[in-house]
Amino acid sequence: MYIPLRIRIERDIITRIYRSLTGTGQIKVSVNQEVAPEDIIGSSNSSAGFRVLNLANLLSVPPSETEKYLQRKVGQRIYKDELLAQKKDFLGRNKIVTSPADGILDYINPKTGELRMSFLPKKEDLPAGVYGIVEVVDEEKGMIIIKTQASLVHGVFGSGKLRDGTLNLIGKKDDFIAKSAFSSQYSGKILVGGSLIFKEAISEAISEGVKGIIVGGINAKDYKGMAGGHLSFPKKLDNDIGISIVCTEGFGSIPMGMDIYEILSAYDGKYISIDGNKAVIYLPSFESKSMSKIKNTSLGPITEALINHESEVTEMKIGLNVRVIGNSYSGEQGKIIAIDKSETVLPSGLKGTLITIETRSRKIQVPVANLEVIL
Amino acid sequence: MSSLPGLFDSFDNLDQIDVGSLIPWIKNPPNPIQLENYLANRILYPQTMPLNEADIKIDLAILREVLRLNGPKKNQNGEMLGENPFLNITLRKIIIPDKFLQYVPNLTELTWAFVDGLLLSRAKEDFFGDLWTVIVSDHVDEIVGSILLPQFGSSSDVMDLNILGKGYKIKAGSLTLIPCPKDRCELSYKFSNGKFLGKEENAIEISGGKLGIMIDGRLS
Numbered sequence: 001m002y003i004p005l006r007i008r009i010e011r012d013i014i015t016r017i018y019r020s021l022t023g024t025g026q027i028k029v030s031v032n033q034e035v036a037p038e039d040i041i042g043s044s045n046s047s048a049g050f051r052v053l054n055l056a057n058l059l060s061v062p063p064s065e066t067e068k069y070l071q072r073k074v075g076q077r078i079y080k081d082e083l084l085a086q087k088k089d090f091l092g093r094n095k096i097v098t099s100p101a102d103g104i105l106d107y108i109n110p111k112t113g114e115l116r117m118s119f120l121p122k123k124e125d126l127p128a129g130v131y132g133i134v135e136v137v138d139e140e141k142g143m144i145i146i147k148t149q150a151s152l153v154h155g156v157f158g159s160g161k162l163r164d165g166t167l168n169l170i171g172k173k174d175d176f177i178a179k180s181a182f183s184s185q186y187s188g189k190i191l192v193g194g195s196l197i198f199k200e201a202i203s204e205a206i207s208e209g210v211k212g213i214i215v216g217g218i219n220a221k222d223y224k225g226m227a228g229g230h231l232s233f234p235k236k237l238d239n240d241i242g243i244s245i246v247c248t249e250g251f252g253s254i255p256m257g258m259d260i261y262e263i264l265s266a267y268d269g270k271y272i273s274i275d276g277n278k279a280v281i282y283l284p285s286f287e288s289k290s291m292s293k294i295k296n297t298s299l300g301p302i303t304e305a306l307i308n309h310e311s312e313v314t315e316m317k318i319g320l321n322v323r324v325i326g327n328s329y330s331g332e333q334g335k336i337i338a339i340d341k342s343e344t345v346l347p348s349g350l351k352g353t354l355i356t357i358e359t360r361s362r363k364i365q366v367p368v369a370n371l372e373v374i375l
Numbered sequence: 376m377s378s379l380p381g382l383f384d385s386f387d388n389l390d391q392i393d394v395g396s397l398i399p400w401i402k403n404p405p406n407p408i409q410l411e412n413y414l415a416n417r418i419l420y421p422q423t424m425p426l427n428e429a430d431i432k433i434d435l436a437i438l439r440e441v442l443r444l445n446g447p448k449k450n451q452n453g454e455m456l457g458e459n460p461f462l463n464i465t466l467r468k469i470i471i472p473d474k475f476l477q478y479v480p481n482l483t484e485l486t487w488a489f490v491d492g493l494l495l496s497r498a499k500e501d502f503f504g505d506l507w508t509v510i511v512s513d514h515v516d517e518i519v520g521s522i523l524l525p526q527f528g529s530s531s532d533v534m535d536l537n538i539l540g541k542g543y544k545i546k547a548g549s550l551t552l553i554p555c556p557k558d559r560c561e562l563s564y565k566f567s568n569g570k571f572l573g574k575e576e577n578a579i580e581i582s583g584g585k586l587g588i589m590i591d592g593r594l595s
Contacts, residue, residue, distance in 0.1 A: 004379060004422070156419065219408050220415035231390035231415050250419055252412035326423040327413065327430050348431045349480050352424055369424040 001316040001339070001353065004372040006323070008248075008259055010152040012290075014297040016135065017150060017273060017282050018162050021142035022124055029144060031137055035128035037271060037286060041144055042126040049119060049242050051100060051207045056113020058097050059087045063113030070115075074105045077120070084115075100207065101184075119209075129164055129271040130284035131291050136302065147299060149290040153248075153260055153281040155214070157233055159226040160244030160276030165190040165211040167272045169265060174255035177215060179204045186210050190244075190274050192264045196253040197245075199225060205243055212244040212274040214264060214281060216256035216331065223251065237277035244276035254331040257323060258360065259374065314373050322357060326370030333374065334359035379422035382434060382478035385460070386441045389418050393440075400436035400491070403429070424478070435479060435488045442492025449496075462493050467506060469493065469522065473513035482511075482519065482586050483552055490522055490591055502526070502573035508582045509589075520555070520586030527594060528568030538562045538588060551590040555583035562588070 021027070025044025035041060055070070056063040069087045072078050078099045085097040099117070106116040132148030168189045170181050175194030179201045182191075187209030197215045199222040205213060224231055226241050248260045263283065273282040314320075316339060324332045338356035344367075345351055352367030383389055394411045398404045405413070413433055417423070425431040447459050461470050469489050471482075479485040486509055497504050507522040525534050527547035534545040538553055538560055545551055547569070563578035564571055572579070581588070 217412075220411040221408060223415070231418055233419070251415035252409065325416075325420040326426060327416070328426045330416075346424070347427045348425045349428070350424055350431070350478065351480075367424050367426070369422050370426070 001368060002313040003316050003322075003368055005312045005314040005375065006154075006372045007312075007375045008154055008257070008323075009263060009375070010154075012149055012151055012285060014294060014299060015148065015150050015152065015282070016299065016302065017130055017132070017146050017148050017284065019126055019128070019144045019146065019164065019273075020162065021126055023121065023142075025124075025126075025142060027137055027139055027142065027144060029128075029134050029137065031134055033134045034291065035130070035132055035134060035146060036288070037127065037129050037131060037284070039128040040125045041128045041134075042142070043123060044126065044142065045121045045123055049206065049209075050106065051103070051117050051119070053084075053097070053100070053115045053117065054113055055085050055097060055108070055115050059085060059095050060089075061087060061113070064110050066113040066115070067108050067110065070105070070108070072105055074108060077104050078102070078117075101209075126164075127271065129273070131286070131288055132284075132294055145302065147294055147297075149285040149294055151263060151283040151285075153246075153263060153283065155246035155248045155260075155279035155281065156250055157223070158244065158246040158276035158279040159223070159237070159239040159241065160212070160274075161240045162273060162275040163190070163211040163244045164271065164273045167192060167264065167267045167270055169268045173216065173258065173261040176253070177201050177213070182208045182210060184208055190214065190272055192256075192261075192268075195249075195255040198222065202226075202241075202243065202245070206241070210243060212246070212276070214246045214248065214256075214260075214274065216247065216249040217252050217254040218245070218247050220251045223247075239277055244274045246274055246276055246279050246281055249331045250325070252330075257331060257333050257374075259321075259333060316355070316368060316373075320373050321375075322355070322371045323374045324357075324364075324366050324370055325372055326366065328370075329364055329366060332357070332359050332364065334364070337363070339368075380474070381421035381423070382438065382475060383417060383441065384421055385472070386445060388444060389414065389437065389441055391444060392437065396440050397433070397436040400439055401432055405433075431479065435484060438479070438485075438488045439492040442489060443496070446493045459493075461489065466508075467504065468508045468510050470510050470512045470516075473511050476511070483589075486520075486522070486586055486589060487550070490589070494522070494524065494591070495593070497524075502570065505572050506581065509584075509586055517584070518558070518582045519584035521560075521581040521583070521588050523571065523581075523588060523590045525564075525566070525571040525590065525592060526569055527592060528566070528570075530594060532566065532568045534569060534571070534590075534592070535565045536562060536590070537564070545590050545592055547592050547594055549590075549592045551592065552587055553590070554587040556585065556587070557583045559583065560588060 021044035023044040027042040029041045055066045069085045084099045102120040103117045130148040132146040136145035171194040177193035177197040182204045190212035193215045195216040334357035337358045340354045343351040354365045511517045532547040536543045560583035565576040
């Protein structure tokens with residue numbers, strides 16, 4: 001009996017990691033140069049994007065009247081916490097809106113009452129973030145490829161280009177990630193949450209400059225919004241909405257698997273990379289002794305590798321680590337302790353061979369079709 | 376995506392299904408967000424098996440919609456054109472792959488899903504599509520029964536049907552399954568205000584089998 005095999009974690013492998021300047025700037029390393037995590041390998045002036053504020057809602061006024069409450073003109077510069085808009089209500093109380101960041105007022109939409117605000121460009125240093133050897137410097141694209149030792153975590157799907165940042169845990173593996181979870185302290189960070197993130201929370205994270213989110217699940221409707229309205233999963237994606245997201249389990253509320261949550265927890269506060277479109281998280285080694293292994297390991301030519309472990313299968317046997325992928329017990333992980341010899345008629349009327357799995361907290365029986373072996 | 380076997384591995388456009396179109400097919404539907412997540416996980420993990428009755432009902436709703444999406448398209452006159460792996464319009468056959476029974480073991484429910492997906496929106500303007508033979512297809516095709524789509528004249532219309540000497544009253548708007556395990560089943564019918572195969576009254580012989588005779592009396 002065979003079941004699908006999914007590689008979720010590849011530990012301490014020699015791989016390549018990509019570093020990119022976030023805007024125009026200068027690369028400060030050359031090919032074959034050895035780098036350490038704290039080395040600055042480039043610097044750039046980047047715009048952190050834009051934010052849309054619904055002033056009509058914030059001030060409780062009709063959209064067409066929003067502009068008259070603005071305290072700055074469209075096109076003007078404004079700094080964080082400066083007064084952006086205010087309105088006195090009929091009791092004489094002030095409703096005020098302050099600027100969430102340094103920026104320029106771009107445009108106000110009289111039909112929706114939304115204000116678009118571009119953040120001001122800022123200088124950003126790009127650290128190597130890893131021990132390694134520079135293999136490629138592409139001045140034109142502002143990109144550096146470093147050979148390094150890292151653990152790779154493979155999510156199920158995601159969205160967004162490759163981004164770097166410090167990993168911060170913001171919740172337990174089964175928490176929902178609400179809009180209120182994000183604040184400016186997480187600007188530039190890659191956040192690890194729990195079982196589900198909503199669209200509003202993603203928008204807030206973008207506004208606060210969060211670079212990436214790793215989460216168990218996302219609602220399909222919200223994912224479609226990030227993926228151009230599609231629910232298909234081609235081998236190569238090119239989506240980006242200003243943040244990179246990796247979902248480790250599937251659609252809906254599914255607690256992040258213990259295997260991934262534990263390895264990510266060990267990287268809390270450390271510099272990592274996340275590629276949403278490939279659904280890969282790069283966790284570099286921070287041990288200087290990894291340099292000798294990096295030097296002594298040669299990698300094949302650089303290609304646009306497509307990661308595809310999904311069609312692999314393995315023989316079912318007792319002791320294998322498995323993960324539930326069906327609608328019941330979704331995302332639970334455990335070890336196979338028994339395999340039924342005959343098929344059982346399930347409440348759905350279908351026949352299936354039941355597998356007994358011992359999870360951390362209980363024993364469950366699941367048909368073999370609803371399992372995949374995890375590595 | 377992987378090509379692991381499952382009920383929907385014959386279809387590559389599950390993501391085009393409008394979740395709202397699934398809801399009418401489910402008796403106690405989950406909320407649309409949960410339903411869309413279920414569909415998305417079906418795309419992600421096509422090999423999974425529904426554990427309970429509620430999930431198999433959702434699978435059948437998805438099957439209806441994906442069959443409709445992939446069904447033959449109508450021309451300007453409302454006639455169905457083209458061939459389809461599940462529908463032979465020329466020979467008036469509904470072809471159900473045998474492997475589908477691994478995922479929906481109830482042949483009656485599976486056949487209704489095919490009727491809903493492929494024939495529900497047909498134009499009842501002539502009698503060409505009033506009678507369909509149902510085939511379960513594997514290495515060898517097996518005829519399992521027939522589908523009758525009578526053209527009722529009004530919602531109060533009744534079809535008096537006699538199959539193998541037993542009488543039935545088929546009301547407009549009803550769905551009926553009559554067992555007829557023989558290879559050939561003789562039937563006669565008479566309408567008060569409708570037609571079947573262009574006639575108000577007639578006697579014919581149709582295919583039977585383990586499914587039997589299904590009569591879809593729904594009004595278009």
